[in-house]
Every structure is written in structure tokens, then in C-alpha cells.
Amino acid sequence: MTLTIRPAEDQDEFEIAMGLLTQRIQWLRDRGSDQWATWERWRTKLGPSLSAGDIWILWDDDEPIGTVTLEMTGDPDFWTPEELAEPAAYVSKLAVRLDRAGQELGALLLAWAGDYAFQRGCRYVRLDAWKTNEQLHAYYLSRGWTHLRTSTDPQRRSGALFQRTAAPMGKQPVELRTAASRQG
Template sequence: MTYTFTRACAEDADSAKLLLTQRAMWLASRRIDQWGLLDPVRTTEATIAAGETWLLRHDMTAEALATVTLSTRADRDFWTREEAATPALYMSKLATSIKYAGLGLGEMTCIAAWQYARQYGVGRLRADVWRSNTRLHDYYRGIGAEVLRTVQAPGRRSGTLIEWRDELDLRGAALDVPRLLTMDVRSDVLAIVASHRIDLGVARSGALRRSGRPSHQHSTRKLKYSNGRAIVLTDFSAVEFVLHHAGDRWRVNGRPVRGDALDQLQPGLLYRLHHASSDESCDVVITGDVLSGDCQLTPD
């Protein structure tokens, strides 16, 4: 079997709810603490509308085999201010099909979430799980996660904090776990940020790229750090400028930012700030995923 990882749309709400409900019933039948029967489906429509719900589908039939919610917003009951400032994706409501048990769908969904984060230069995938669900703690350890600590928050059953850094290590995965072949993500330029171009006096030629020296940089005008300083980007940089909402405010690489361009963006999703090109007419742009209310994925 091969799979596609795709963002859910409004028409997928019933499929996502079915996966979540069946998994919640399965957990309850085994007296495993994680969800109440209604807990995981209460916000399904809202997370789909926000672009945060994803599905792992069978490539040939488009059947939904797993669902997960991914957001950049940290739950401040659990994560510190410093942790929340670091670009990360927070994973919740992971549920796989009961019918296809044993195929490694949970590992595959975690891999897909990690691959998506890495596309945006984000190096952390996190989750909080119920403190009492030690089986789930062991499961995540088995696929390379680190259990950071357990937090006791008033009125919350969750609080065991999980994190992946670097490459996802599938130490506990079976040898026949299939490989994800397709990630269906539609990205585009979402905003152009007015900036001031500064010529650094370096010849713009083919040798420029090989030497790794920038020919110019942009000092942004309509998107600034909260202290009023402009964000400076060169036309040649290995640094990813990750733009995300941490749950409290918008940040670029962890530093708070402000500007009119942020009004066009969706909190919870990942964005990048970079040069449109290395041409004379280049500008600074914000790119991110294009959300569509219509389902476009169809079976082959």
C-alpha cells in the first residue's frame, strides 16, 4: 500500500470524526486512558476550517486511513514561553483506522507530519498526551520521540510532553512499514512585504552562487520585529526565516514581529519569509499553504 498525506477539507469532516470515534471506542474497550468518547470530535470542523487537520489516504482508493491535527500554537498549560517561541509543530488527535491495524499507520502519520515540518525548516515535532497513558508514552519512545517531562496542570489529564528533534528514528517500527510516497500540499506566495534593497557591491554572476556571497539584502518595512527593527534578508542564505504564531503572537525564528502583512495569515499554520528571486526586481515574500474549502483529491 502507498499513501498520500493531505490537508482535510470540509467534506472530510465525517471521515475524520469516524476515525477518531472508532479509535476512542477501541481505547475505552481496553480501559486505556486518553480520550473520552466525545472529546476528540468536538472541534473537528473548527480545526478543518483552520487548515490544521490532515488525513493519510490510500493512494488508489483515497480512503482515509488516519487523521492528525497539526498546529504551531503551543498549549501554555504545558509548554514554557521559551519552548513556545521556538518554531515547532504540535501534534494532537492522532487516530488510525481500526480496520487496517498492524500496517504501521501511526508511524507513517508521524513521519508525514515530520516531513511537512521539515519542508518549512522546522526542527521540532511535539505532542502532549495523558499522563496515565504509559502505553502511549512507550509507543512514542519506540518511534524515536523523547519524553521530556510530565506537567501537572489543574483540570487537565494530559501533561506528558513528547518531542522529536533531528531525524525521526523508527527504532520500534517493523521492517515492512510502507514508505510515504506523496505529500499533497499546495503552497504559493501569500503576501509581498515592502522592503528597502541594499546593494552590497558584489558582482552578480554565476560565481556568486558558488562562492556563497550575497549581492544584496532587503530591510523589511511593513514587517518588523516588535522592537521596531527591520528583518534583514540576503539573497543568498542558508537560514530559514520561519514565520509562525506560537499561540501568543506572531514570531520569526522565535522573535516577536508585527506588521499589516500578518492580517492575511492563518494562526496555527507555517509560513516562510524569503526572497522571491535573485533578480534585480526581487522582493521579500511570505509563502505558505493555500487553503481550499473544496476537496480535490480523487482516486487514480
């Protein structure tokens, strides 16, 4: 097993990422969650992220098993001007294939995001989580994230804001390589 993470490079790989997200959204719906209720708009909104190389896919050899979007700009609806001025990377749309759940691949993607941010001079890696998903909030807290605040904007369902210090990954139990095409 060789795990590799690299940016989605074309429309076919964008569809792979969307498929992974759609699978997880259905899983959430089956459990009564409204998390990611705005996902129908993602195709349009994620076009620039694809072009910028911000959508990443985790591969196990030639099998796609996870995805994450990592951008260098945050949502001004959530983050203060002071926070947006700090060097930070922003995680969103993280999903792991259901048959690979429980293998700590989400934690691995988050560690990779922290390493990626660190390598680019960022002080923090940040994310906003669905406001009502307390189980997810507890997961982030147990993984060393700090809850900063929760947005009170009634128009936004997401907005539980978390951050942690960007840091190198250290030694991993599996080889995790970032595609050389995305260096710098």
C-alpha cells in the same frame, strides 16, 4: 496501494476524520481507558483547525485510513514560553483505522509530521500524550521521541510532553504524497 495525505477540505472530510477518531475512542473505552475523555468538545474546538487546514487525512487510494492534526502553535498550558517561541509543529488527534492497525501507519503519520515541520523551518515536532497511558509513552520513546516532562495540572488529563527533532522522512516503502494545495 498509493498512500496520500492531504488536509480535510470540507465538512464531509471533517466527519471522516471524526469517524476515525470515534472508532479509536471506542476501542480505547473497550479496553478500560479514559483517554480522550474530552472528545465530545472536539467538534467545536476543531472548527478553526479545519478552517486552517490543520486536520489531515491519510488515504489509501480513495479509502480514508488515518487522521492527524498538526498545528504550528502549542498549548500554553503545557509548553513553556521559551518552548512556544521555538519553531515547532504540534501533533494531536492521531488515529488509524482499526482494520489497518499494525501496519506502521501511525509511525508513518508521525514521520510525515516531522517532515512537514522540517519543510517549514521547525526545529521540533511535539505532542502531549494522555498522562496515564504508559504503553503509549513507551511507544513514543521507542520511536525516538524524548519525554520532556509530565504536567502536574490536575485539571488536565493529558500532558505527558514529548518532542523529537523535525527531519525529512527519507525513502518510504510506499508513495506518500502531500496534496499540492497545502504547500508553503
